[in-house]
Amino acid sequence: MTRSMTGAKMVVQALKDQGVEVVFGYPGGAVLPIYDEIFLQNDIRHVLVRHEQGAIHMAEGYARSTGKVGVALVTSGPGATNAVTGLTDALMDSIPIVVLTGQVPTFMIGTDGFQEADTVGITRPCTKMNWLVKDSARLPETIHRAFHVARSGRPGPVLIDIPKDVQFAQAEYTGPERMKPDHYQPRVKGDIDAITRLVEMLETAERPVFYTGGGVINSGKGASQLLRELVDATGIPITSTLMGLGAYPASGKSWLGMLGMHGLYEANLAMHGCDLMIAVGARFDDRITGRVKDFSPNSTKVQIDIDPSSVNKVIRVDLPVIGDVGHVLEDVLKVWKARGRKVNKDGIARWWAQINDWKKINCLAYEPSKTTIKPQYALQRLEALTKGMDRYITTEVGQHQMWAAQFLGFEDPNRWMTSGGLGTMGYGLPASIGVQIAHPQALVINVAGEASWLMNMQEMGTAMQFRAPVKQFILNNERLGMVRQWQELLHGERYSQSWSESLPDFVKLAEAFGCKGIKCSDPKDLDDAILEMIRYDGPVIFDCLVEKHENCFPMIPSGKPHNEMLLSADAEAFKAGAALV
Amino acid sequence: MSALNIKKGASSHSAYDLRDSHVEVEESHTLAVIVENEPGVLARVIGLFSGRGYNIDSLTVAEVDHTGHRSRITIVTRGTPAVIDQIEAQLSRMVPVHAVHDLTVEGPSVQRELALFKVAGKGDARIEALRLAEIFRAKVVDSTLESFIFEITGTPEKIDALAELLRPLGLRELARTGVAALSRGA
Ligand SMILES: Cc1cc2nc3c(=O)[nH]c(=O)nc-3n(C[C@H](O)[C@H](O)[C@H](O)COP(=O)(O)OP(=O)(O)OC[C@H]3O[C@@H](n4cnc5c(N)ncnc54)[C@H](O)[C@@H]3O)c2cc1C
Numbered sequence: 001m002t003r004s005m006t007g008a009k010m011v012v013q014a015l016k017d018q019g020v021e022v023v024f025g026y027p028g029g030a031v032l033p034i035y036d037e038i039f040l041q042n043d044i045r046h047v048l049v050r051h052e053q054g055a056i057h058m059a060e061g062y063a064r065s066t067g068k069v070g071v072a073l074v075t076s077g078p079g080a081t082n083a084v085t086g087l088t089d090a091l092m093d094s095i096p097i098v099v100l101t102g103q104v105p106t107f108m109i110g111t112d113g114f115q116e117a118d119t120v121g122i123t124r125p126c127t128k129m130n131w132l133v134k135d136s137a138r139l140p141e142t143i144h145r146a147f148h149v150a151r152s153g154r155p156g157p158v159l160i161d162i163p164k165d166v167q168f169a170q171a172e173y174t175g176p177e178r179m180k181p182d183h184y185q186p187r188v189k190g191d192i193d194a195i196t197r198l199v200e201m202l203e204t205a206e207r208p209v210f211y212t213g214g215g216v217i218n219s220g221k222g223a224s225q226l227l228r229e230l231v232d233a234t235g236i237p238i239t240s241t242l243m244g245l246g247a248y249p250a251s252g253k254s255w256l257g258m259l260g261m262h263g264l265y266e267a268n269l270a271m272h273g274c275d276l277m278i279a280v281g282a283r284f285d286d287r288i289t290g291r292v293k294d295f296s297p298n299s300t301k302v303q304i305d306i307d308p309s310s311v312n313k314v315i316r317v318d319l320p321v322i323g324d325v326g327h328v329l330e331d332v333l334k335v336w337k338a339r340g341r342k343v344n345k346d347g348i349a350r351w352w353a354q355i356n357d358w359k360k361i362n363c364l365a366y367e368p369s370k371t372t373i374k375p376q377y378a379l380q381r382l383e384a385l386t387k388g389m390d391r392y393i394t395t396e397v398g399q400h401q402m403w404a405a406q407f408l409g410f411e412d413p414n415r416w417m418t419s420g421g422l423g424t425m426g427y428g429l430p431a432s433i434g435v436q437i438a439h440p441q442a443l444v445i446n447v448a449g450e451a452s453w454l455m456n457m458q459e460m461g462t463a464m465q466f467r468a469p470v471k472q473f474i475l476n477n478e479r480l481g482m483v484r485q486w487q488e489l490l491h492g493e494r495y496s497q498s499w500s501e502s503l504p505d506f507v508k509l510a511e512a513f514g515c516k517g518i519k520c521s522d523p524k525d526l527d528d529a530i531l532e533m534i535r536y537d538g539p540v541i542f543d544c545l546v547e548k549h550e551n552c553f554p555m556i557p558s559g560k561p562h563n564e565m566l567l568s569a570d571a572e573a574f575k576a577g578a579a580l581v
Numbered sequence: 582m583s584a585l586n587i588k589k590g591a592s593s594h595s596a597y598d599l600r601d602s603h604v605e606v607e608e609s610h611t612l613a614v615i616v617e618n619e620p621g622v623l624a625r626v627i628g629l630f631s632g633r634g635y636n637i638d639s640l641t642v643a644e645v646d647h648t649g650h651r652s653r654i655t656i657v658t659r660g661t662p663a664v665i666d667q668i669e670a671q672l673s674r675m676v677p678v679h680a681v682h683d684l685t686v687e688g689p690s691v692q693r694e695l696a697l698f699k700v701a702g703k704g705d706a707r708i709e710a711l712r713l714a715e716i717f718r719a720k721v722v723d724s725t726l727e728s729f730i731f732e733i734t735g736t737p738e739k740i741d742a743l744a745e746l747l748r749p750l751g752l753r754e755l756a757r758t759g760v761a762a763l764s765r766g767a
């Protein structure tokens with residue numbers, strides 16, 4: 001069906017045709033025609049943010065928790081530049097979002113017009129693809145293409161820059177059904193010979209481990225299902241990166257916990273000591289590998305990834321399988337079953353004995369306190385009191401993020417939203433709103449540090465306006481805790497600028513926004529306070545005053561190998577050694 | 582505690598020692614990148630090289646298929662084999678890139694570059710410049726009483742060689758197109 005309409009109307013029509021239900025955005029001169037069209041319809045909901053960075057993180061939270069593409073709409077110039085952090089965040093974490101920006105009219109481009117910025121130039125390195133559309137006749141195909149690119153292959157953010165005159169101009173609208181097949185079609189099926197070799201290795205390995213990541217989540221719920229089937233049928237231990245939590249359930253019998261810099265002792269030692277490593281949608285980030293040349297020295301490495309540039313980027317792998325996790329795992333299971341479901345039972349049993357030995361060290365142990373709330377304790381209580389609920393967790397960035405990853409259990413994919421690759425403080429609050437908008441009935445909790453939380457706290461206004469009952473669970477240590485920890489361990493205890501000074505009274509702040517504020521500083525009151533938070537029908541800012549100087553362990557100082565991990569008991573010894581660094 | 586003899590705690594290595602000290606020899610590779618002829622595509626390709634710290638020794642680009650909207654970018658780059666592999670993977674995953682050919686590994690190829698040399702001078706130097714140009718089969722495309730412009734097509738090495746020889750004879754300006762390359766055979 002073709003129809004003539006303005007560019008602005010096309011934008012709204014194309015979004016509808018792409019199944020978009022909600023747009024996170026902020027108006028301005030260069031997008032007014034589009035806002036006019038939004039005003040004139042009721043199919044697409046618009047969530048008015050308080051800062052464009054918030055819009056992007058909300059779209060990310062929406063996307064990650066639903067598996068759909070998130071959409072944001074911002075104006076030219078400052079609107080677009082405010083979106084840059086969010087775009088970079090989405091690029092690093094492979095989150096599919098479409099961002100629409102307004103631009104000065106085509107005849108003004110290049111004249112330093114009011115609120116002109118070279119948006120496609122600025123955002124080229126932080127988008128998977130971007131377009132400046134100078135002709136409204138090309139607008140529909142560009143928007144449809146943008147959705148295809150954002151969600152296909154390795155997902156990521158795309159941006160469409162739309163000059164104001166293009167929004168006004170009339171042209172023929174084309175629906176997605178009339179699009180030519182796109183040349184961008186990343187391969188999803190894995191090479192069957194490579195898959196057969198992978199199965200052969202899996203049959204004989206004595207000390208195999210699955211190292212899974214965000215790619216399993218990207219691949220969709222079916223991929224997690226297949227992963228569970230394979231892991232449970234083979235009995236092979238499994239660990240995951242920060243980005244992949246929930247793909248395999250935390251209660252599953254083969255679960256080792258998260259690996260990496262702040263990962264579990266047993267997970268990291270399993271990676272270090274394995275003879276077969278099967279990476280599934282994980283990209284060998286430096287938080288995982290530590291010192292590259294000492295990374296898992298004696299293993300054969302297999303990597304399943306949809307992006308060929310993720311292979312051999314950091315770590316040489318012996319067998320790459322290029323394809324989508326879901327498609328590849330389906331074939332792996334087929335081949336493995338057809339070949340008689342073999343595994344090296346004795347080897348794996350010995351391997352588990354070894355791993356269970358490592359588990360005994362109880363690496364997450366911490367000094368409990370009767371008088372101060374330990375951040376780990378706060379998360380243990382949060383976990384105990386919300387387990388089994390329809391729960392989504394987002395986080396900010398810092399120690400609290402790592403403790404959340406260590407102490408909260410995720411049973412399903414898409415339930416955990418965190419800024420991994422870019423580590424963007426200020427991500428969690430807007431992300432929690434994006435999640436809540438997608439899942440209005442669910443319990444959505446942002447586990448935050450007070451410093452991160454302040455970075456986008458204006459979005460509480462958005463939460464109020466759109467009745468998103470998000471729970472802001474702030475582990476308030478009055479410190480830039482993660483920075484403070486590095487300074488303690490690696491910079492001779494010189495605490496340069498790592499204090500959170502002049503903090504607001506969070507309870508009063510909550511009142512000022514019109515939501516509920518809860519403050520808790522006594523471990524004895526914590527359970528009741530958490531229950532009060534959960535039960536309150538509306539947004540809550542929970543100021544949980546925790547131990548100020550707690551360190552997050554285990555920790556592999558960056559650039560160290562896995563077997564030089566620090567446990568809490570080693571910290572003192574390490575500090576002595578670190579003076580030499 | 583552990584069968585792997587795991588040692589923990591302090592070590593003599595610096596926490597800042599992040600780089601793999603693995604050294605490999607750098608190679609020069611000529612890549613042909615077939616891209617959609619859209620605004621910004623060249624910037625995207627170049628941005629990949631600068632953003633990820635790869636080298637560009639030469640770069641040429643032009644539309645080669647008007648109806649199909651295809652341009653061909655020829656890039657001469659340098660790096661260890663692992664880096665070259667990464668460059669190819671990074672290029673080939675870009676949305677507007679249709680194909681990447683490593684002409685250096687895909688068999689023999691023909692590489693050509695066009696250069697214009699402006700040489701100014703009188704007397705013996707002028708005669709010597711003309712003689713050298715003939716030896717290199719460069720054409721005179723402009724001449725005044727005091728200057729010549731020579732045009733030459735050849736490999737980058739040949740152009741380098743002529744430039745070296747013309748420098749003392751009054752070479753004023755040099756314009757080069759960068760390498761264009763095709764694999765040999767059908
Ligand atoms: C303070 C801080 C501390 C951190 N500490 C840790 C830590 O201790 N442990 C840890 O794990 N992380 C940690 N991180 C996160 C870390 O920086 C990385 O973000 C994370 O390790 C990357 O996860 P990933 O390898 O799963 O990759 P992702 O970034 O999720 O990448 C996904 C991979 O899967 C591929 N892929 C995508 N879709 C598909 C598909 N459909 N099929 C196949 N492949 C696909 C992609 O090409 C990519 O290679 C920390 C972050 C912060 C901010």
Ligand SMILES: Cc1ncc(C[n+]2csc(CCOP(=O)(O)OP(=O)(O)O)c2C)c(N)n1
Pocket residue numbers: 396397398399400401422423424425426448449450451452453475477479480481482483
């Ligand atoms: C935008 C941004 N700026 C700076 C940093 C560096 N940084 C990482 S963690 C951290 C401290 C976070 O403090 P807080 O939010 O209170 O969390 P805590 O570590 O105390 O749990 C800082 C400054 C960052 N990740 N993001």
